[in-house]
Amino acid sequence: MSGRLFVFNPGHEEALRLPQGQSYTPPKEIRRMMLDLSPLMRLLASTDDYIWLPSADGSAQIATHEGVLLEDLSVLPPLLLTPWALEPRFIEQVRRQATSLGIRLLAPEVSSGYLTLSHRRSATDLLEYLDKHWARVEELAPRWIMPTGETERALRELLEGFRLRQGLREVIVKRPYTSSGRGVMAYDLPLSDEKISSLVAACARAGGLSVEPRLRLVQDWAAEYYYTEGEARYIGLSKFATTATTGAYTGNELQSEQALWAELSPIVGEAELEALVHAHQDFLMVRLGRGYEGYIGIDMFVYLDDAGRQKLHPAVEINVRCTMGVLALMAYEHHLAPNGSGTYQLIYGKPPTMRQLYQEHLAQRDVFVPLTFPSEQSAFYAYITRSNTR
Structure with a gap:
């Protein structure tokens, strides 16, 4: 090699x-x-x-x-x-x-399979696949609005249906080629004429928009895979955090796979979580064939239903690339395994704040592990905070 x-x-x-x-x-x-x-x-x-x-x-x-x-x-x-x-x-x-x-x-x-899977619609397709092969999740699937002469009418009918039939007060609208919180917009229902017009224009620019219910998010999760020679190899769970306003990634919990699995499986069910991983793998192998090698992350989240029960959304987004969750898995293996725990954090700020923070961390190497090396001009910085090293 x-x-x-x-x-x-x-x-x-x-x-x-x-x-x-x-x-x-x-x-x-x-x-x-x-x-x-x-x-x-x-x-x-x-x-x-x-x-x-x-x-x-x-x-x-x-x-x-x-x-x-x-x-x-x-x-x-x-x-x-x-x-x-x-x-x-x-x-x-x-x-x-x-x-x-x-x-x-x-x-x-x-490959063409890679390009197709990189479109947000692939997550809709995965939810439809899971609805048939794993559990009933059809109500979670986004609805797509495409740019046509009837875009405004279709959008108004869709939003009114969400509001009246499902009693929704909020929806999430997403552009087809974005990730990590970019291109994701939350709206209160009903929408004003001005916002409808803005979304119609955005649909024309982006080549389509997806619309889905806004659920009461409790925890962000992902299942990480490595795809090679036509097979999707499961490499671990990722529990991460995002900002409440933009959905931008801020960091990961660093724990063993056993600890993460033990936290998520009671919500889903042990057998059901294992079946979900297998269903993810089957879907990826059907869609990609042998035309890709690299990491794939499938974002999920735990939410509260109308009765206040915790449930898992099993396919929010498919990231056909390396992810921060994968790096968090590697950071755990390099710096905390087998018995440590902590957090992997990615922060953004105005220079020279990142440099100052890095220098403070160098003086506390028993607690912090710098993963990048900010200059006076840096706006981003990644590091590990150790919780324990049992």
Whole structure:
């Protein structure tokens, strides 16, 4: 197996929706994430692997899996380009830049199955599959509004149906190619004419919108998989946190798989949770065939139904890429396993706050483990807080 070059490219979903050949520049916040959080990819790397570290001026450096910068790039063998997420424009950009540095990269395949599964509609399809092969969850499935001459009428009828037949007071509207809280909008019912017009315009720009009930969320969870040679291998549960306002990711609980399973299974049922994992795997294998290798995270959440009972939403979103949940699993294995616990935290703030916090953590290494190394300009910082090390 070739050594790998890990590259961090969050926010790729927005680029996937664009026609082939159309250029794409990530938003400023995403570019800042790339600069600040690229060292996180060390959590995935093994002995023969390397990390791509971009700079603000557009250049890049290469580091070993231990974080040591390479000065002589001529010693590198051909490497398998392993981005956070597959996106053709970004892959080609890194290949060109690597070639200028004298590095030969082997590019991963971007299959049609991968592109189809990256659309939010795939989560709707998974819910329909689970409704037949796992449990009755059809009422959780989003309804889709597509841009046609009848978009406004269809949207009004859908929202009125939600309000009158299901008694809903709030809905969630999502764009088709977004993740991590981006492109997710909450609305109180009924909507004003102004908001209806805004959603119709958004539907035309995005190529469609999904609309679903807003449930009383209690806990965010995910099931993480590694897909290779046509099979989805289950690698663990992820319990994470998001902001109440935007749904943006803020961190993960770090516990053993046994502890996480013991927390979630009483809500779902031991056999039912095992069956859900198998149903996830079967769905992914049918949809992807052998046209993808890499991580897949299926976001879920525990919510309260109308009677106040806890239930599991088994497929909120399918992330066909590495996820922060995967990095949290790796962070646990590297720094806390087998008996420790703690939190994996990703924070955002104004410079130079991140640098100051990092320096404070260096002085408390018994409690904190820095995972990135903020500069005075950094806006993002990731670290572990140890709860115990029994």
